[in-house]
Amino acid sequence: AQSVTQLGSHVSVSEGALVLLRCNYSSSVPPYLFWYVQYPNQGLQLLLKYTSAATLVKGINGFEAEFKKSETSFHLTKPSAHMSDAAEYFCAVTPGTSYGKLTFGQGTILTVHP
């Protein structure tokens, strides 16, 4: 079984500041990990994914995440926030052998202030 915990349901940053969204996972087998973004009233868009290749993963819109097995973490970062980054972000995990059955975290709403 797997689970995901996103620390902080709301994160607020100033435009230009570092964005850090935290995700910790639990999985009985080597996991695949994902970050999705959801803009208001829209579906989910994949930001990036880890599938057992490089531990530092770069995604769209300047986001990246690092898989740290020892910490069971997959935190999402962006060096400089833009107003357009305001959205809800979801971390998700799936067992590597059962791709697709995603288990999602509760989501983190990112607010960017001018």
Next chain:
Amino acid sequence: SQTIHQWPATLVQPVGSPLSLECTVEGTSNPNLYWYRQAAGRGLQLLFYSVGIGQISSEVPQNLSASRPQDRQFILSSKKLLLSDSGFYLCAGDDIIAVQETQYFGPGTRLLVL
């Protein structure tokens, strides 16, 4: 890449009425398909998944059912809606053939049961 279509975009239904939400996929064949629900203030919950025509697996007991009458069609139904069925319903599909290992999401259907 594949595209997921969902309709309607929004739906307001009285308690006790039936429900039919449709999801269609283009750009791939034989995808795994998924129905998720996002309730207000909560993360995404996997409701059903399908690995092929007529093959449905339910992840949680509920008032809903799913069917897959065609390879690229996935339907979510209910005979009698409950207030607790309100939420944002997302259809998703794998695109394993593309080797991108990406799960694509549709735009979602917002259901309000009154």
